[in-house]
Amino acid sequence: MAEEVTGRNAMPVQDPKARVKNFHEVALGYTKEQALLEGARCRQCKKKPCSNGCPVGVDIPAFIALVKEGDFLGAAQKIKESNNLPAICGRVCPQEEQCEKHCILGKKHEPVAIGRLERFVADYERTAGPAAGSSGAVPTGKKVAVVGSGPSGLTVAADLTKLGYQVTVFEALHDPGGVLVYGIPEFRLPKEIVRAEIANVSKLGAEVLVDSVIGKIQSVDELLADGFEAVYVGTGAGLPNFMNIPGESLSGVYSANEFLTRTNLMKAYLFPDYDTPIKVGKRVAVIGGGNVAMDSARCALRLGAAEVCIVYRRSGQEMPARREEAEHAIEEGVHLNLLTSPVRIIGNSDGWVEALECIRFELGEPDESGRRRPVKIAGSEFTIPMDTVIMAIGNSPNPLISKTTPDLQTGRHGVLVADPATGATTKQGVYAGGDIVTGAATVISAMGAGKRAAAAIDRYLMRERSALISSTKPS
Numbered sequence: 001m002a003e004e005v006t007g008r009n010a011m012p013v014q015d016p017k018a019r020v021k022n023f024h025e026v027a028l029g030y031t032k033e034q035a036l037l038e039g040a041r042c043r044q045c046k047k048k049p050c051s052n053g054c055p056v057g058v059d060i061p062a063f064i065a066l067v068k069e070g071d072f073l074g075a076a077q078k079i080k081e082s083n084n085l086p087a088i089c090g091r092v093c094p095q096e097e098q099c100e101k102h103c104i105l106g107k108k109h110e111p112v113a114i115g116r117l118e119r120f121v122a123d124y125e126r127t128a129g130p131a132a133g134s135s136g137a138v139p140t141g142k143k144v145a146v147v148g149s150g151p152s153g154l155t156v157a158a159d160l161t162k163l164g165y166q167v168t169v170f171e172a173l174h175d176p177g178g179v180l181v182y183g184i185p186e187f188r189l190p191k192e193i194v195r196a197e198i199a200n201v202s203k204l205g206a207e208v209l210v211d212s213v214i215g216k217i218q219s220v221d222e223l224l225a226d227g228f229e230a231v232y233v234g235t236g237a238g239l240p241n242f243m244n245i246p247g248e249s250l251s252g253v254y255s256a257n258e259f260l261t262r263t264n265l266m267k268a269y270l271f272p273d274y275d276t277p278i279k280v281g282k283r284v285a286v287i288g289g290g291n292v293a294m295d296s297a298r299c300a301l302r303l304g305a306a307e308v309c310i311v312y313r314r315s316g317q318e319m320p321a322r323r324e325e326a327e328h329a330i331e332e333g334v335h336l337n338l339l340t341s342p343v344r345i346i347g348n349s350d351g352w353v354e355a356l357e358c359i360r361f362e363l364g365e366p367d368e369s370g371r372r373r374p375v376k377i378a379g380s381e382f383t384i385p386m387d388t389v390i391m392a393i394g395n396s397p398n399p400l401i402s403k404t405t406p407d408l409q410t411g412r413h414g415v416l417v418a419d420p421a422t423g424a425t426t427k428q429g430v431y432a433g434g435d436i437v438t439g440a441a442t443v444i445s446a447m448g449a450g451k452r453a454a455a456a457i458d459r460y461l462m463r464e465r466s467a468l469i470s471s472t473k474p475s
């Protein structure tokens with residue numbers, strides 16, 4: 001077992017040589033002793049800058065104070081006051097960009113490992129804590145529909161159920177969880193953990209219906225006519241983008257979405273015990289530099305590819321993947337082909353990929369994102385033999401809801417237009433949040449949007465309720 005090299009209490013991880021042959025979780029989690037040592041580093045700042053950096057506002061100093069006392073169940077309860085999916089967030093949140101970025105220890109030393117502590121207490125509660133129960137809230141008698149069971153829909157469902165609403169979640173796939181089950185691989189986020197956190201949301205009282213594609217079985221308007229007094233749309237951004245270069249329709253070219261869905265949701269890595277196969281050749285190129293690209297590359301290695309490279313048109317500094325994920329990928333043997341982009345995919349006479357033609361880039365002036373713009377180097381084209389190409393260059397919102405709900409306004413790339421403070425869309429009673437509004441983002445930002453929308457839906461339905469009460473009062 002190797003130790004991660006960081007300035008704070010290291011997290012035990014599986015050895016890269018061993019883990020590249022299995023789909024078990026890479027990071028193994030703190031022991032009690034490690035959690036107590038790490039918790040002791042927290043300065044308990046009165047102003048709580050770390051909490052201000054958390055999109056769902058977890059009271060971080062308060063939960064760490066309970067960790068210091070060894071009250072791990074109390075710490076888990078404290079987190080759950082604001083976050084219903086702590087074991088997930090403790091594993092996949094980009095804490096380095098959020099809570100930990102604001103930790104005052106980070107000015108001179110390493111910040112407190114808040115994410116690792118969150119994961120520890122959530123795991124502790126799952127194995128040692130009391131079984132979750134129903135919310136016990138007084139029923140409001142009002143029904144709310146949530147479309148999509150990703151982190152944003154689940155957050156709305158949990159928060160509204162706790163307030164006494166009768167919530168039904170409609171999920172298109174056969175398994176709830178959104179990207180948490182179909183995208184993020186088992187070795188980063190075990191599905192057992194996602195299932196346990198979803199079960200807790202169900203135990204609060206929310207009903208989760210799978211195989212239910214809204215826009216096909218019922219439209220948003222039909223849900224509203226069917227007794228749902230508000231609808232939350234959290235349908236994510238699951239439509240893969242392509243580069244529109246020659247050869248993209250050859251056999252052996254996948255979108256990262258298809259590749260990861262086959263691998264994770266359909267469990268192709270356990271074929272033939274599971275029905276879905278996946279073909280990964282010896283040489284695999286993954287186009288893109290984000291978390292999705294890293295996940296695809298690391299899955300390809302585990303599925304038996306001999307050589308896997310990331311092809312990214314900017315430098316390593318601009319790569320949007322979490323640093324930890326990129327480091328883990330490199331440790332496992334993924335090569336980075338930086339400042340490079342494909343220009344065409346070359347096929348053999350049977351229509352299968354046999355090579356990738358690329359061009360080199362150099363960095364120019366900063367663009368509107370503030371990152372230095374990649375500029376093509378004329379005449380630098382080169383060809384590499386390749387068996388599989390995975391496109392991981394981003395996703396757009398699925399247009400089904402906007403197409404079947406005419407009065408919902410859409411914006412750039414088909415996102416739904418919604419008020420960032422409330423999630424209110426252009427249609428009364430319909431709210432939206434998460435990737436469907438922002439485009440592909442993060443688990444915690446989708447959850448933050450869900451929290452704000454749940455509060456706004458409650459205000460909206462409460463106002464209606466008070467108006468009803470006052471209009472029926474005898475004058």
Ligand SMILES: Cc1cc2nc3c(=O)[nH]c(=O)nc-3n(C[C@H](O)[C@H](O)[C@H](O)COP(=O)(O)OP(=O)(O)OC[C@H]3O[C@@H](n4cnc5c(N)ncnc54)[C@H](O)[C@@H]3O)c2cc1C
Nearest residue numbers: 148150151152172178179183214236434435441442443446
């Ligand atoms: C491979 C991958 C790795 C990632 N890694 C990270 C990471 O490490 N950290 C991080 O913070 N973020 C990560 N992200 C991003 C993060 O997962 C998303 O930002 C987040 O899941 C968005 O949540 P959401 O609830 O808006 O949508 P989603 O998670 O996409 O969920 C939307 C759900 O709606 C369902 N749906 C769609 N249309 C309909 C319909 N018409 N009717 C019913 N249901 C419908 C979908 O099936 C899906 O289950 C990753 C994304 C991917 C793809």
